[in-house]
Amino acid sequence: MKKEFTVVEARMVAPHVASLTVLAPEVAEICKPGQFAHVYCGGGVYSLTRRPLSISKVEGDKLGFLFHVKGEGTKWLADRKQGDLVDIMAPLGSGCYELPENGNIIIAAGGIGLAPVIHLAQVAVAKGLTVSMVFGARDKDNVYCLEELERLGIPVQVATEDGSVGGRGFVTAPLERALQAEKPTGIFSCGPVPMLKAVVKLAKQYGVPVQVSMEERMACGVGACKGCVTTVKDANGTHYKNVCSDGPVFKGEEVFFDE
Ligand code: FES
Secondary structure (H helix, E strand, O other): OEEEEEEEEEEEEEOOEEEEEEEOHHHHHHOOOOOEEEEEOOOOOHHHOEEEEEEEEEEOOEEEEEEEOOOHHHHHHHOOOOOOEEEEEEEEOOEOOOOOOOOEEEEEEEHHHHHHHHHHHHHHHHOOOEEEEEEEEOOHHHOOOHHHHHHOOOOEEEEEOOOOOOEEOOOHHHHHHHHHHOOOOEEEEEOOHHHHHHHHHHHHHOOOOEEEEOOOOOOOOOOOOOOOEEEEEEOOEEEEEEOOOOOEEEEHHHEOOOO
16 A cells, blocks of 8 residues: 555654654554555655664554654654654565464564564563564664553563673573573564574574564565565575565574575
8 A cells, every 4th residue: 555644753763863653553453563654755756765664563543653763864854743644555464473373482683673573562461462572773872662562561682782781692592591491382483683683593592483684675565576575595506585575584404605
């Protein structure tokens, strides 16, 4: 669906991270965790000025997005005011997080990879799953929105590279501690590729199924331009899939991490 949706709120949640909330009942009703939107970001050539943004939460008829403000387009988006209209194509992506029917899951997020997993956590809690989370960031300026998880009753362990919040180091440290304490039904992850690679390796080591959301550069967002291809593997070898239309969520064992 492509439509202009009304902005409810846009605000900065960290020095370089913005939150945008829009009223989008048609999308809120059908979107699944892991799906994303292609959002028009002002100026320039219309079709080239969209950004792929994970749908970070769904509350009633509202959709939330979290995104890095790092250029003219995302600055334009972050500057929207209540009542403005923003052109959004959503929901996009056919590979979504698939939750187990019961049990306990661990969500492992890194940096802006927090965005899609807030929606995932909302759905998991509503389904009655026990959810815990480990979150990794560069420093305290990149730790934000964890209160959204706490409101859902989800315990969050934080690791920062400089030790300014939580333990010093990478998210894999609290993840491994959690795996040692109790084997979860599944691990669900989003973050930079080196982190996903480490998470998939740990999941394999502990015999836990893992699903990862890939963050790729996207142009069309709908499988037409082949600008987002990633290598996946199966019993027949390696081949290519579009992150936008086949993903963005893949099974951990399927992703080829340049091994
Ligand atoms: Fe065009 Fe994925 S962004 S094929």
